[in-house]
Amino acid sequence: MTRNLQFDTAALTDQDHAHIIHPWIDLGQAKTQDLLIVAESEGAYIYDSDGHRMLDGMGGMWCVQIGYGREEMAQAIAEQVRRMAYFSPFGKISTPPAIEFATRIANYAPGDLKHVFFTTGGSTAVDSALRFVQFYFGFTGKPSKRHIITREYAYHGSTYLTASVSGKPADRAYLRFETETVHHLPVPNPYRRPEGMSEAEFCDKCVADLENKILELGPDNVACFIAEPLLASGGVIVPPKGYQRRTLEVCRKYGVLYISDEVVTGFGRLGEIFASEPVFDLVPDIITSAKGLTSGYVPLGAFLVSDKLYDAVTVPEAKGKFFTNGFTYSAHPVACAAGLKNLDIIERENLCQHVRDIGPYFQSKFRELSNLPLVGDVRGSHLMLCVEFVKNKKTKEPVPAEWNFGNRIINETMPRGLLARPMGHLVVLSPPLIVSKAQIDEAAEALRGAIIAVTDSLMRDGLWQEKAA
Structure with missing residues (x-):
């Protein structure tokens, strides 16, 4: 046609x-x-x-x-542009679309992940989440916990830090990366598991890879493990059954934070707004999101953090301390208006x-x-x-x-x-x-x-x- x-x-x-x-x-x-x-x-x-x-x-x-060409989305974007196209989100300034959208998102989040930090896309969402982890451990008196564990064939973004924690071999030519504090585990790809090894045995091996790396580095030095529930751009790699839950348990055992990168898997791609808990039995410490957040109509990203972590850095003793991370277009009101309409459509059309x-x-x-x-x-x-x-x-x-x-x-x-x-x-x-x-x-x-x-x-x-x- x-x-x-x-x-x-x-x-x-x-x-x-x-x-x-x-x-x-x-x-x-x-x-x-x-x-x-x-x-x-x-x-x-x-x-x-x-x-x-x-x-x-x-x-x-x-x-x-x-899908494309949604007239009601165009109207929602246009109405917000007419009402107020932009204002700075820094400090104590906010806007109604950002407040409403954060509230709606938090209602879908698993566990106590009720606080939302808006960014401009997936890369900046993951970068900001990693920086929050760094800030959290520094503020709570554990500055040695700065090492990040990730996986080969992962993709987490295109900033210097997120590219460093990504692991697609083809993306690493001629560029420099952080190597001192970033560590890549073997990819949990059942199709490429050793010959003669069952999928259950392969899962045991993959979980052991994480635990062994934490022990090698020392639990007091490891800040977080970051993982896509499914490795998307690495080739839609589906880890063996039970892998996500078991890796979370390893992290809990050693006081390592778990970041679930749902930039791709969230907002319906796996049949849930957030797939971590309902699909993978996983309640992480942080979830990152972008892409389907607005169905691509306007750029927007976010990370959600647990009450436990947020409450630890918002105590009275934190007065005068700042999480110095943000973007001119964080929580952009037009993007948040698009996100609200996107969520309306996803809900209404089930x-x-x-x-x-x-x-x-x-x-x-x-x-x-x-x-x-x-x-x-x-x-x-x-x-x-x-x-x-x-x-x-x-x-x-x-x-x-x-x-x-x-x-x-x-x-x-x-x-x-x-x-x-x-x-x-x-x-x-x-x-x-x-x-x-x-x-x-x-x-x-x-x-x-x-x-x-x-x-x-x-x-x-x-x-x-x-x-x-």
Whole structure:
């Protein structure tokens, strides 16, 4: 399906090449490669500048929960702009949208996580949470507790600190990171567990990795463990059953704070506003959030902290002490108004229940791709999914980087009406929460056709033969 849109794609491409630096772009092709210029959107679909329609299998960037083009969202944003577009949030200044949104969010939070610090996005939410942990231990007389434990293949952001606690190997070329106080554990990926090891045994190993690292560093030196419930950008890695709860218990045992990074998994992606407790039996000390917080309509991030921690730094003895962290656009009233309307829509349309209902169908439909020869693993939960491609199913050897496999797949899915996210030898899907069964069928058919087309081209070029696998 196409629309007649009045854009000059060639001219826009030239201007983009001349002036825009894109995140995560292949720098060797930055000035020459063709672009996907997304010009319009509606519901679960986007339209490129030539008017070609595609199902947004990426959900923007894990974040367009309520879908595109919501008129009531546009009205809520416009009304807040007319009423008051902005005011500084520093010190003792606040605004009604920020107060109301923090209250609404806190009502959904598990345990005693009732205090909200607003930021500008996911990276700044995680960065601020880590700085709060540093401040907390400094203020409470434990300055030696400054080490952070994280995991390989984690993704927590793009500030210096959050990039340091991230662990995707491909993101670490040519850049400097904090290494003295940041420690990465092996990734808890059941698909890549040692041969002959059961998933339960693998879970034991992963939990032991955390405990051993705490003991190695010394509990009096470890501040926190930060973990996505599912490792999203690392490849939708679903840790073994019970892992989240057991790692929390290890942290409690040694006085280590637990940060649950729900920037991706929150606000409906796993069928709950916050997935930590209802999905993973986990009540952390801090939760970070962004992305689905406003369904991507306006940038906003937040971290929630427990009463226990907040009360410890707001005692009378804290007079004259300041948590010197914040942003010009923290608690931006327009962003908070968008967040309120987003939550209204999620609640009114019962989108979390929709995700719980349709998630199993989404997972099972794409797991049907497992019968294709280059598909090694199809994994995920609810409306998060990853297809991992391998050259050999028995050895699980990934397809070679020089095949540029993910991009080849996406170049085939787009003409078939699906935009998904390529990540090396992986393809990730996270559609808007409003996705229907018919749209899931449409997406699965497009991806299957693309995989078959790319496989055939590899065979024609003599790069792969099925009998060799």
